[in-house]
Amino acid sequence: MKAAVFYGKGDIRYEEREVKEPGFKEVMIHVKAAGICGTDMHIYEGAKGATECQPPVVLGHEFAGEVCKVGEGVTRVKPGDMVTVDPSLMCEACDPCRNGTPHFCEHYEATGVNYDGGFAEYCTVLEKQVYCLPEDTSYEEAAMCEPVGCCVHGIRLADIKMGDTVLVIGAGPIGCIMLQLARLAGAGTVIVSEPMESKRKMALQLGADYVVNPLDGAPEDALKELNVGKIHVAIECVGRPETMLDAIRLAGQGGMVLLFGLTEPDCEIPVKPFELFSKELTIRASYVNPYSHGKAADLIAKKKIRLKELISDRYELKDIGKAFSQKQRNGKCIIIP
Known part of the structure; x- marks a missing residue:
């Protein structure tokens, strides 16, 4: 062969x-x-x-x-x-x-x-x-199916509650899968942050309520203009230090931050413990796809995800x-x- x-x-x-x-x-x-x-x-x-x-x-x-x-x-x-x-x-x-x-x-x-x-x-x-x-x-x-399965595991860990406002950072294939799963999980509002215009358009086509360009000033200013209230769950799908820090900074009080994007093994980010303390943030990561591939196959078979x-x-x-x-x-x- x-x-x-x-x-x-x-x-x-x-x-x-x-x-x-x-x-x-x-x-x-x-x-x-x-x-x-x-x-x-x-x-x-x-x-x-x-x-x-x-x-x-x-x-x-x-x-x-x-x-x-x-x-x-x-x-x-x-x-x-x-x-x-x-x-x-x-x-x-x-x-x-x-x-x-x-x-x-x-x-x-x-x-x-x-x-x-x-x-x-x-x-x-x-x-x-x-x-x-x-x-x-x-x-x-x-x-x-395999990347969908990994995202299914991540969404499970993100613990989205019915009606939550969810911020997805990055609208590559993983971010666009995540935004659809967030909607299926019960998110009331889904916002996607993405610098590429073509990817922002795709995110809107796949169900995002709002898209923002993080290069047009501070992302928090764009979110304030949307008047969507606090971010309950921030899902980082890029794997870059700056976007991971954005997720931590933009998550609201009592919020959940899911660091999903894959970084280089020696990547480090300067986290401020006081910020975590003052907002009582939960930060989680997601690793591969345990008990998720079958669920992903079912979602694909039933046309629940594009x-x-x-x-x-x-x-x-x-x-x-x-x-x-x-x-x-x-x-x-x-x-x-």
Whole structure:
């Protein structure tokens, strides 16, 4: 098969790779669409992802396709099924796994990071990793199930109450998923802060009540002009120090701050404890997608969330080098093997 193999920082090669035949309780998938995640970019640029990557390996942990072959012991799926893949692999034996927090597994690994993933024509995974979707779902939507699952986990942690005012910082694909989930979670008002005009327009199309440009003066001045009252929940979806500090500063008294955007591992922010104390803020972070992939698949299957509009770039597998070197995107980049 053809595959895009990651060999190290800035080095991804389109080449022949042997197809892995499915073993016991394994499923071979003909990959139809795979998304490039911010984590993929971090790994490509030499940083660590959710777990340590050991090249050479086929990246791609956001993908979907058609089951083409199954191994012995597989009972839940069959050839021809459309499936999305949860890349997370837990040992199920360590203390975190046995105490309800498997995403903190002491031996956590992931398809597309530690094992060959979706930037290839075929990928073989465990049956327990796959979730079926109805035929009227596009493969591109199915490939976005993993980031939706991560956002579902984040929204759960954000603890949005019915009628809350929610500020989403950043209107990239993650921010636009978050604003839709915030609405589904009961938010009364959703505001999106985003400097790019095209992304602000997209946020409005996807259900944001208001959009603000953080480069047009202080964001707090723009929020005052909207007269929306205090921000109950601020969700940061950019992963930059300045936007994380904005989330802390703009959250209202008793507010919740969810730091969702992925930063560089050594990133630091200068938090003022008195500000946290005086506003009695709760600050949380969100890590991967425990018990969330199935919920994401259900939301996508039932058309509760719009994803097609978030896809801005599509590349054939042979052009994956161009996709990784692209400096600016307006949305999600999908690789079509």
